Amino acid sequence: MNKTLLFILLMVPTLLMAQVTVRDTTIIWHTFKYRLNEDHTMNWNTNVSFDTVAKIFTGVVLENEYLKITLVPEFGGRIISMIYKPTGHEELYQNPAGAPYGVGQEWFYYKWLMVYGGIFPTLPEPEHGKAWLLPWKYTVLKQTPDTVRCQMSWEDTIKLQGINTNKWRYGETNLRCDFTVTLIKGASSLEADVALYNDSNKNLDYEYWTCLTLAPGSEPGDPKCTQGAELIIPALKIKIPSGYPDIARQEKQVQGEKGIYTFDKLRYWKNWNNDGIAYPWEDTNENFWGVINHDNEEGIIRVADNNITTGIKIWAWGYTQSQNINPFNSPSEVHRPYVELWAGHSNEFFAPAQIAMNSTKKWKEIYVPTIGLSNVTNANDEIIADFKVDSGKTVNLSFVTTRPNNHFDVSIGITGQNSQVLKTQTIIPDPVNGNRIMTDLPANQTWSKGDSLVCMITDSANGCYLTTSIPLDKLTTEVTDRSAIAKDFQLYQNYPNPFNPATEIRFSVPEDGFASLKVYNVLGQVVATLFEGTAKSGHYVSVTFNASEMASGVYFSRLEYNGRSIVQRMLLAK
Numbered sequence: 072m073n074k075t076l077l078f079i080l081l082m083v084p085t086l087l088m089a090q091v092t093v094r095d096t097t098i099i100w101h102t103f104k105y106r107l108n109e110d111h112t113m114n115w116n117t118n119v120s121f122d123t124v125a126k127i128f129t130g131v132v133l134e135n136e137y138l139k140i141t142l143v144p145e146f147g148g149r150i151i152s153m154i155y156k157p158t159g160h161e162e163l164y165q166n167p168a169g170a171p172y173g174v175g176q177e178w179f180y181y182k183w184l185m186v187y188g189g190i191f192p193t194l195p196e197p198e199h200g201k202a203w204l205l206p207w208k209y210t211v212l213k214q215t216p217d218t219v220r221c222q223m224s225w226e227d228t229i230k231l232q233g234i235n236t237n238k239w240r241y242g243e244t245n246l247r248c249d250f251t252v253t254l255i256k257g258a259s260s261l262e263a264d265v266a267l268y269n270d271s272n273k274n275l276d277y278e279y280w281t282c283l284t285l286a287p288g289s290e291p292g293d294p295k296c297t298q299g300a301e302l303i304i305p306a307l308k309i310k311i312p313s314g315y316p317d318i319a320r321q322e323k324q325v326q327g328e329k330g331i332y333t334f335d336k337l338r339y340w341k342n343w344n345n346d347g348i349a350y351p352w353e354d355t356n357e358n359f360w361g362v363i364n365h366d367n368e369e370g371i372i373r374v375a376d377n378n379i380t381t382g383i384k385i386w387a388w389g390y391t392q393s394q395n396i397n398p399f400n401s402p403s404e405v406h407r408p409y410v411e412l413w414a415g416h417s418n419e420f421f422a423p424a425q426i427a428m429n430s431t432k433k434w435k436e437i438y439v440p441t442i443g444l445s446n447v448t449n450a451n452d453e454i455i456a457d458f459k460v461d462s463g464k465t466v467n468l469s470f471v472t473t474r475p476n477n478h479f480d481v482s483i484g485i486t487g488q489n490s491q492v493l494k495t496q497t498i499i500p501d502p503v504n505g506n507r508i509m510t511d512l513p514a515n516q517t518w519s520k521g522d523s524l525v526c527m528i529t530d531s532a533n534g535c536y537l538t539t540s541i542p543l544d545k546l547t548t549e550v551t552d553r554s555a556i557a558k559d560f561q562l563y564q565n566y567p568n569p570f571n572p573a574t575e576i577r578f579s580v581p582e583d584g585f586a587s588l589k590v591y592n593v594l595g596q597v598v599a600t601l602f603e604g605t606a607k608s609g610h611y612v613s614v615t616f617n618a619s620e621m622a623s624g625v626y627f628s629r630l631e632y633n634g635r636s637i638v639q640r641m642l643l644a645k
Contacts, residue, residue: 090216091135091256098130102169103402110231113183116171120400123168133219137259148207148223148250149191154291155440157502161294162371162440164188164286164409168398172405177235188284195244195277197420201229222251244275260439260473269426276423280415285362288369295408298341299366303447306351309334315347340410345389350419359450362410370441374450379434382415441471443505453535458526468508468526475500477530481508487522507566509575518543562630562637569644572619578630582608586632590616593625618643
């Protein structure tokens with residue numbers, strides 16, 4: 072059965088009685104054995120394989136039609152799991168076995184660290200701060216059928232004796248942090264309101280970072296990033312600290328700017344040949360960033376006011392280092408298959424921010440699972456979109472909405488001297504495959520200065536909208552959008568699916584070569600040949616399959632290229 076239809080059938084009872092729920096749960100996490108001193112520094116830890124114990128936490132589960140969220144207030148006030156229910160996939164990384172590392176080193180505040188994963192606030196020091204292993208106060212602020220709001224709170228009253236004050240220099244700040252998570256009926260996004268309180272009579276230096284360990288599109292029992300992971304960050308340059316020469320060699324150094332490199336190859340996690348740090352530099356200060364898994368086009372995007380959280384830090388373990396590691400068998404092997412992104416008040420670690428006396432800093436972070444997107448060009452609280460022109464003539468719009476129960480009107484047109492409407496369509500959002508619209512620019516058109524391709528996505532009944540534009544006078548016939556360049560041999564799921572009677576199918580190849588795209592019925596018979604010939608690298612090929620003369624049922628698209636083949640399942644529903 073088609074996965075969209077299956078999701079709808081499974082969700083009908085839930086949608087009819089939709090509400091948000093909250094309940095306690097028990098979470099068991101295994102860690103290698105260790106013992107702490109009263110000040111949270113390490114007293115002893117094992118180095119014996121499989122020498123683990125079970126740590127039991129009382130967790131909290133928030134759930135609506137689209138998301139299942141698990142919180143662990145007892146261990147750093149974190150969101151440990153985000154299941155996107157339409158696909159059943161996990162968006163966040165969780166370490167299957169906690170392995171203490173950096174023991175006795177000056178890398179972290181307590182001279183050790185143990186990765187658990189998820190999304191969590193870190194303060195008031197850099198490098199995971201003080202609260203990552205401590206219990207946070209937990210309160211349910213609101214519980215109605217439409218909204219559940221839970222707050223995790225912590226106050227910094229810690230001053231570690233014998234600490235290196237040249238590195239950890241903020242001391243006992245008494246800063247208070249509220250990390251408030253809200254799930255709303257009908258929403259496929261999670262809101263986090265963060266607040267810092269300085270109740271003292273002096274200005275305070277501090278660092279705040281929200282840490283996100285991401286592995287979107289994962290199986291819940293085995294969350295991890297694969298080679299398809301791409302960092303979706305709207306920046307052209309990155310700063311790489313001098314201690315990470317291996318990853319620095321992957322990029323080109325920007326002439327005249329020490330430590331600054333182009334941001335190209337390191338967007339793809341498979342190109343991280345070692346672990347390392349990078350800071351997006353001179354970014355466009357857009358309000359979004361995240362990770363997309365191109366193996367299934369699922370992702371997670373964070374949307375926030377990045378005038379407040381100005382800093383972005385990337386940490387990733389080396390891709391090859393983290394593959395096929397058995398964490399229970401390797402207490403000293405800490406490399407893990409995830410991408411770590413941080414949102415901070417500073418531009419980089421060990422650069423202080425300041426909060427004024429008797430004041431509060433507040434901001435909102437929204438975490439949005441995405442499906443069917445290969446990139447993001449625009450985002451707000453309700454809509455995440457990828458709007459581009461391929462090969463100088465084909466307009467592609469892909470988007471998801473955080474309100475999948477609403478209808479959206481889409482308009483694509485041209486403004487300026489050559490104003491015209493190219494396409495209008497009402498979309499019933501597809502939470503399983505995402506939403507995609509394609510149209511062509513007018514042929515043999517010369518664009519004037521001021522002509523722009525404009526897209527509007529609107530839910531007027533609920534006040535949701537997104538607008539974006541592309542200047543046409545600068546448009547060339549070459550592929551200029553980074554996300555439009557084929558990176559591998561790929562056959563994409565047809566859209567729409569189910570379809571009646573026509574659907575569009577895209578594929579791409581990494582090098583020029585002969586390709587064949589055919590459609591088969593369930594008996595294995597060829598019912599249509601859609602493409603046979605030389606496919607060009609660096610371009611998506613898009614073809615239309617019109618099944619108006621065919622019977623309802625399951626069909627298969629099959630792409631053959633260079634001795635390999637890929638098959639996608641399609642459903643014709645008349």
